[in-house]
Amino acid sequence: MTELKNTERELQHFRLRLLVAVGFVVVCFGLLASRFWYLQVANHDAYAARAEQNRISVVPITPHRGVVVDRNGTLLARNYSAYTLEITPSKIRGKLEETIDRLGEVVQIDARDRRRFRQLLGESRRFESLPIRSRLTDEEVARFAAHAYRFPGVEIRARLLRSYPQAETAAHVIGYIGRISQRDLNRLEEDGLIANYRGTDYIGKEGLEKSYEAVLHGKTGVEEVEVTASGRAVRTLSRTPPVPGKNLILSIDLELQKIAEAAFGDRRGALVAIEPATGDILAFVSRPSFDPNLFVDGIDVESWKALNESPDHPLINRPLYGTYPIGSTYKPFMALAGLELGKRTATWTMYDPGFFEFGDRRYRNSGERAYGTIDMKRALEVSSDTYFYSLAADLGVDAIHDFMKPFGFGQITGIDLGGEKTGILPSTTWKRRAYSKPEQQRWYAGETISIGVGQGYNSFTLLQLAQATSVLANDGIYMKPHLVKSVQDSITGEQTLTVPHESYRIPLKPENVQAVKQAMTSVTKSGTAARAFAGAPYVAAGKTGTAQVYSLRSGERYNASKIDERLRDHALFMAFAPAEQPRIAVALIVENAGWGATVAAPIARQVFDFWLLGKRPGEPAPPTPQPMEASGD
Template sequence: MTEFKNTERELHYFRMRLSVAGLFVLVFFGLLAARFVWLQAYQHDHYAAQAEDNRISIVPVVPNRGLIVDRNGVVLARNFAAYTLEITPSKIRGDLDEVIDALAGIVEIQTKDRRRFRRQLEESKNFESLPIRTRLTDDEVAKFTAQRYRFPGVDIQARLFRQYPLGSVASHVIGYIGRISQREAAKIEDTDDAANYNGTSYIGKEGVEKSYEAQLHGQTGYEEVEVSAGGRAVRTLSRKPATPGANLILSLDIELQKVVEQAFGNRRGALIAIEPATGDVLAYVSMPTFDPNLFVEGIDQQSWDELNTSPDKPLVNRPLSGSYPPGSTYKPFMALAALELGRRTPASAISDPGYFNFGNHRFRDDKEGGHGTVDMYRSIVQSCDTYYYHLANDLGVDAMHDFMKPFGFGQITGIDLEHEKRGILPSTTWKRTSYRRPEQQKWYAGETISLGIGQGYNSFTPLQLAHATAILANNGVVMKPHLVKFMEDGGTRARTATVPKESYRIALKQQNIDVIKNAMVGVMREGTAAKVFANAGYVSGGKTGTAQVIAIKKNEKYNASKIDERHRDHSLFTAFAPADKPRIAIAIIVENGGFGATAAAPIVREALDFYLLGKRANPNRQDDVPTEKIDISDTRPLAEIRADETSDGGPRAGAETQGNRD
C-alpha cells in the first residue's frame, strides 16, 4: 500500500527549522557584532595599550657612575665598557647546568665563574639577567653570536665595569662596588629613590664608593624601544638620556699616599695626614691593604678566605675603627690643659725620682733614676712620665675629659666614611653608664694617674689623634676632616665644596699654644725624635709615643724580645710642619712597633720630606701601575676630556705601671 507524504506539513516543518537556524545565526552574529562593538568602541584604549606594551618596551638607561680622582687629577676609580655573557634563568628551557655546559663549549667558563653565578642566582630574582662570564673577547662574542639561536634566555650585553687602576693603593678610602644583594634591594625599594635604580646591578659597598653612592650613581634615563614578537629590539622610538653621576675630587695626594704605604712595608698600622687650615685629608693609610678589584664581580672563595682569616686583618679600616691608647702623644694636650686651667705655668717644675707613688701603687717612669728637675718644656722634650702622673692627679678625670672633648678625643669626627668608631674618653659619667655592677661603676682615684701618659682607659682612633694634632697646629680652629674635597657635576663640571667653612673654635690663649708648639719643636731638635729629624731641611714639631698593649707584672721590666710580637708596644708619633705655618699634621701608629722614635717617626720623616721638599727615600723605584691623570682645571665635562686623551685598650689601675718608653 502506497503511503503519500503530506507535502504541506513537511514544507511547514522545513520552514520552521530554517527559521530557527536563521534565528540562531542572527543571534550569534548579533553577539559577535556586539562583542566587536564592545571591543572596538568601549575597550579600544585598554587593548590598544596592551598591544602597544607588547610592541614597545621601556628600557632603563643606567647612568655612567662618577669618576673618583685625587686632588691632582689622578684617576682612582673609573669605568670601562666590556661584553658579558648573561643568562635569564626564567627563560631557560631545560636544565640550567646543561645549558651552561653547552655554553662552555663555545666560550671559556671556569669553575670560579660557575660558583659566582650560583651565588648570584641565590641572591637574585629569577627573572633577572645574571652574568656567567664577563669581559668577553671579540672572538668569543663572534662565536656565541653565530650560535645564539641554540640558547634562548642567553644573550650578550655591553656593560660598564668599575676599575681601580692603582689596585691596593688607598683601598680603604676608595672602597669598592659590588652587585646589589637581596637585602640591599629590599632597602632600596623602601626609599624614594627606588625608581632610579631600575636596571642598576651594582652599588657602593665600602669607602667613598658607599658613603657617596647617591651622588656617584646619577639619574637613570629610559628608552622606548619597539620590539619584535620574539622580544628583539627593532628600533628606538624615544629616549630620555641618563644623567651621569657626580665626580668626586678627593683631598688625597695619591703620591704622598704611595710614599707612606711603601714606607710601612709589611708592618701593620695607620697614618692620617691632614691639612690643618682646611681639614683636607692628604693621606689616609691603613696597613695592610687589599685590592678592591677583587670585589667588583664577586670575590672568589680563596681570595676571600685569605683576606678574612689573615691575622693581619687587611679588611679592617684602622684609622676609622681601630682604637688604641695614645701613649705619650697625649702629653702635649695634657700640658696645654694645665696651662689653660691654671694648674701649671711653663716654669713650674718637679723633681723626678723615676716614679710616682699613689697609695700602695708605684707608677714608674721609663728612665730609671728619673729625669731630675723637670719643667713643662723638658717634660715634653724628654717625655717625662712622672710629670704627667702628678698632673693627672692634680687635674682629675672629669677636668681632663672636659678639656679634651672639643679636640675630638673620644668623639665622632664626622669624616665622610661610614662605621667610624667613637673610642673612649673616660670620665666618671662614662664609667657609671658603661658598667653594670655598682663596684665597677665607681671611679677610683688610682685610675686617674695613668690617664696622664695616654694609658689606662684612654682609647682613641688614629683619625681622632690626627684631628686633634691638626686643631693644635691650627691654633684651636676646628675644621671637619674630610676625604672628598669637591663634588663635581658629571655634565657641567660645577663644583660644590664638601666642607666650606670651619666647624668651631676652641677658646685657647695663643701664648699657651706657643709654649706647647715650641716644646714639640724641641722634641725634633733635641728630644726623643732628634736623631730621626736631623738635617731635615724644615722646622717641624712632633711627639713620640709608645703605648702598652699588655700590662707588665710588678717588679718586671719590659723586654720586647721575650714578648710575643703581637703583644709588644705600639709605636706612635704625631707631627706638624712647617712649625711657623703648618701645612700638614700627621698621626701614625705602627702596631707592635716598639718605641715611637724607632718605627713610627722614620715613616713620618719620609712623608714630610716628600710633601714639603718633594724628596723620596727611594727615587729610583718604579711604580708597578702607571697613573692616569685628568686635568681638573679644565672646565669641560670629564667625558670630553677623557675622549680627547684616549681618541685593644691599655692596662688598668691595680697592676704595676711600666710607664711609656719614648
C-alpha cells in the same frame, strides 16, 4: 490509501523553527555586540594601554658612573667598556653544569670563573643574567658568535665595568662596587630609589663608592622602542638620555699616599695626614691593604678566605675602625689642658724621681728614668710620665673629658666614610653607663692617673688623633676632616666644595697654644724624636708615643723579646710642620712595633720630606744625627 499532507501544520512548524533560529541569531549577535561594546567602549583605555605596551618596549639606559681622581687628577676609579659572557639560568635547556662544560669548549672558562659564577648564582634570582666570563677578547667574541645557536640562554653583552687602576693603593678610601644583592634591593625599595636602578647591576659596597653612591650613580634614562609581536625592534619612538654620575675629586695626594704606604713595609698600622687650614686629608693609610678589583665581578672563595682569615686583617679600615690607647701622644693635649684650666703654668716645675706615688701605689716612668726638676717643656721633651701622672690627678677625669671633647677625642669626626668608630673618652658618666654593677660604675681616683699618659680607659681611633693634632696646629679651629675635596658635575665641569668653612673654634689662649707648640718643637730638636728629624731644613712639632697592648703584672718588667709579637707595645707619633705655619699634620701608629721614636717618627719624617720638600725616600741622606738625650717614647 493516499495520505494527505497537512500543509498548514507543516507551515506552522517551519515558522516556529525559523523564529527560533532567528531568535538564536539575534541573541548571538547581541552577545557579540555587548562583548564588542565591553571591549571597545567600556574598557577601551585599559586595553588600548595594554596593546600599546605590547607594541612599545620601555628600555632603561644605565648612566655612566662618576669617576674618582686624586687632588692632581690621577684616576683612582674609572669605567671601561668590555664584553662579558652571561648566562640566564632560567633560559637554559638541560643541566646548567653541562652547558658550562660545553661553553668551555668555545670560550676559556677556568675554575675560578666557575666558582665565582656559582657564588653569584646563590645570591641572585634565576631569571637574572649572570656573568661567567668578563673582559672577553675580540677573538673570543667572534668564536662564541659562531656557536651562539647552540647555547640558548647564553649571550654576549657589552658593559661598562669598574676598574681601580691603583690596585691596593688607597683601597680603604676608594672601596669598591659589587653586584646588587637582595638586601640592596630592599634598601633601595624602602628609600624609593628602585626605579633609578632599573638596568643597573652594580652598587657601591665599601668606602667612598658606598658613601657617595647617590652622587656617583647618576640618573637612569629610558628609551621607548616600537617592537613587533615577536619582539623585534622596529623604531625608536622617544628617548630620555641618562644623566651621568658626578665625579669625585679627592683631597688625597696619590704620590704622598704611596710614599706613606711604602714606609710601613710589611708592618701593620695606620696613618692619617691632614692639611690643618682646610681639613683636607692628604693621606689615609691602612696597612696591610687589599685589591678592590677582586670584588667587582664577585670575589672567588679562595681570595675571600685568604683576606677574611688573615691574622693581619687587611679588610679592616684601621684609621676608621681601629681603636687604640694612644700613649704619650696624648701629653701635648694634657699640657694644654693644664694651662687652660689653670692647674699649671709653662714655668711651673716639679721634681721627677722616676715615679709618681698615689695612695699605696707607685706609677713609674717608662724605662724607670728619673729626670729631676722639670717644667712643662722639659716634660714633653723627654716624655716624663711622672709630670702627667701628677697633672691628671690635679685635673680629674671629668675636666679632662670636657677639655678633650672639642678636639674630637671619643667623638665622630664626620669624615665622609661610613662606619666610623666613636672610641672611648672616659668620664664618670661614661663609666656609669658602660657597666651594670654598682661597684664597677664607681670611678676610682687611681684610674685617673693612667688617663694622663694616654692609657687606662682611653681608646681612640687614629683618625681622632690626627684630627686633634690638626686642630692644635690650627690654633683651635676645627675643620671637618674629609676625603672628597669637591664634587664635579661631569657635564658642566662645575665643582662644589664639600667643606667650605670651619665647623667651630675652641676658645684657647694664644700664649698657651704657643707654649705647647714650642715644647713640641723641642721634642724633634733635642727630645725623643731628635734622631728621626736630624738635619731637617724645616722645624717640626711632634710627640712620640708607646702604648701598652696588655698590662704587666705587679713587679713584672717589659721584655719585648719574651712576649708574643701581637702583644708588644704599639709605636705612635703625632706631629705637624712647619711648626710656625703648619701645612700638614700627621698621626700614625705601627702596631706591636715598640718605641714610637725609633719606628713611627721616621715614617712621619718621610711624609713631611715629600710634602714640604718634594724629597723621596732614597735620595741623599740627611747629616749624621746628633746624640739623643732623652730615652722616653
